[in-house]
Amino acid sequence: MIPTPPRIAIIGAGPGGLTCARVLQRNGVPVTVFEHDASAGARPQGGTLELDMTTGQAALRAAGLYEEFAALARPAGQEVRLLDHTATALFPDAPTPTPGAAGHSEIDRGELRRLLLDSLTPGTVRWGSYLRTLHPLGDGRHRAEFDDGHSETFDLVIGADGSWSRVRPMLSDATPHYTGVTFVESxxxxxxxxxxxxxRLVGAGSMRAESAGKALIARRDSRGRIRLYAAFRGSQDWALEAGVRMTDTEAVRAVLLDRFAGWDERLLALLRDNDGGFAHRPLFALPVPHTWTHTPGLTLLGDAAHLMPPFAPPGAGLAMLDGAELARALTGHRDPDEAVRAYETALLPRAAEAAEHAARGLAEALTPDAPLRHPRARRR
Ligand SMILES: Cc1cc2nc3c(=O)[nH]c(=O)nc-3n(C[C@H](O)[C@H](O)[C@H](O)COP(=O)(O)OP(=O)(O)OC[C@H]3O[C@@H](n4cnc5c(N)ncnc54)[C@H](O)[C@@H]3O)c2cc1C
Known part of the structure; x- marks a missing residue:
């Protein structure tokens, strides 16, 4: 145990940062989480997340929240339908997974965030606090300056602030690059x-129709919503190049229908009949491997450390595992700097392996000759 608790700041209240905070608090270590969002409900948290046993679910066990998670999770969400562009099932004989059997489970992002937030001591998260800069004070401590003008000094700053981390530039020169793959969400x-x-087409879990380098991916959430992604390779500025603004729903719809021309009517209906409002989600990734030299007083977890395309390992699950492991290291070492070193020694190779896997998945995905593989037959 740490004799005098260090002053620890976690930047970002995503799945990784909140899991880290929970495991620290559970072990009696004080922590403050600084989050850009103005409040827990300030923005929709997005669709559903698949968490597997070895990452997200393992982290929830470390957080003492597995039972609550199991009550909210939807094992039926693991049902996957894989179709081609004629809406013909590609693996009609693939067994429907028994709920819970494969160990994967779906949970709405919003419910996961609520579960983690409710487990923290009230006041742990400082909402509306955007980290602007970090100033090294020379002894491992850093002064953090926030957008609202206030600043505080910490012994350890944990960057759990996602793809465009403000902590990462203190440790590495790497910046995320556009992968060439775009998701358009409705x-x-x-x-x-x-x-x-x-x-009916989507079923109880998710559906992925793929052909000739394009895909329509649809996933259910617990509130009867279906989230739809049109996925394709193309320029990051595809909408601009097509002469449409993302706010012009009907113009975007027309461009997408044109891109998927020739597909079965039942699949085109997903593009034509959805509720509208299209969000552009170009996929970015950090170089593989992304590493940094250990620097006292700073570290990274989750997407801030290893942003990768969602074509293989579960990013939220990895972020949560990072958070739990870092917290466990901090509670298991007398010296916080030794703890961070031990965490990074395990994290960097694990993250590199996952990122290589995701990069291979990306290279194979959405290409005209993409190998047909049932998603449950993912390679590790
Ligand atoms: C289309 C798509 C589908 C996906 N599906 C899955 C899935 O099924 N399963 C899965 O496990 N993963 C999935 N992922 C990946 C997953 O969403 C991410 O890997 C995960 O959210 C990373 O968690 P995190 O805690 O590291 O960061 P984030 O979730 O990005 O959280 C970072 C937090 O930091 C805050 N923040 C950012 N900058 C600052 C700042 N300067 N100051 C203060 N706060 C800041 C943000 O507001 C945010 O709340 C998917 C990703 C995509 C794009």
Whole structure:
């Protein structure tokens, strides 16, 4: 145990930062989380997350939250339908997984965040606190300056601030690059009642229709919503090049229908009949491997450390595992700097392996000759 607790700041209240905070507090180590969002409900948290046993679920066990997670999770969400562009099932004989059997489980992002937030001591998260800069004080401590003008000094600053981390530049020169793959997101509210055809096509979990380097990916959440992603390779400025603004729903819809021309009507209906509003989600990744030289008083976890495309390992699960492991190291070493070193020694090779796997998945995905592999047959 640490005799005098160091002053620890976690930047970012995503799955990784909140898991780290929870495991620290559970072991009696004080921590403050600084989050850009103005409040827990300031922005929609997005769709559903698949968490597997070895990463996200293992972290939730370390956080003492597994039972609560299991009550919220949807093992049926692991059902995956893989179709081609004619809406023909590619693996009709693939066994429907018994709920829970494969060890994967889906949970809504918002519910996961709520579960983690509710487990923290009230006041742990300082909402509306955007980290602007860090000033090294020369003895491992850093002064953190926030957008609202206040500044504080910490013994350890943990960058859990996602893809565009403000902590990462203190440790490495790496910046995320566009992977060449874009997701365009839309969805269906109350799909079972308002969009029964789409609900039937997607089934209880997720559906992925793929052909000739393009895909339509649809995933259910616990509130009857279906989130739809049109995925393709192309310029990051594809909308601009097509002469449309993302805010012009019907113009974006027309461009997407044109891109997927020739696909089965049932699949095109997903593009045509969704509730509208399209969000552009170009995929970015950090170089592989992304490493840094140990620097007293600073470290990274989750996407800040190893942003990778969502084509293989579960990014949120990895972030949560990082958070739990870092917290465990901090509670298991007398010297916080030794703890961070031990964490980084395990993290960097683990992250490199996962990122290589994701990079291979990206290289194979959405290409005209992409190998057909059932998602449950993922290679490690
Ligand atoms: C389309 C898509 C689908 C995905 N599906 C899955 C899936 O099924 N399963 C899965 O496990 N992963 C999935 N992922 C990946 C997953 O979303 C990320 O890997 C995960 O959210 C990373 O968690 P994190 O805690 O590291 O960072 P984030 O979730 O990005 O959280 C970072 C937090 O830091 C805050 N922040 C940022 N900058 C600052 C600052 N300067 N000051 C203060 N706060 C700041 C942000 O507001 C945010 O709350 C998917 C990703 C994409 C793009």
């Amino acid at each position: 969805g269906f509210e109350d799909a079972g009642t308002r969009h029964p055809e789409a609900a």
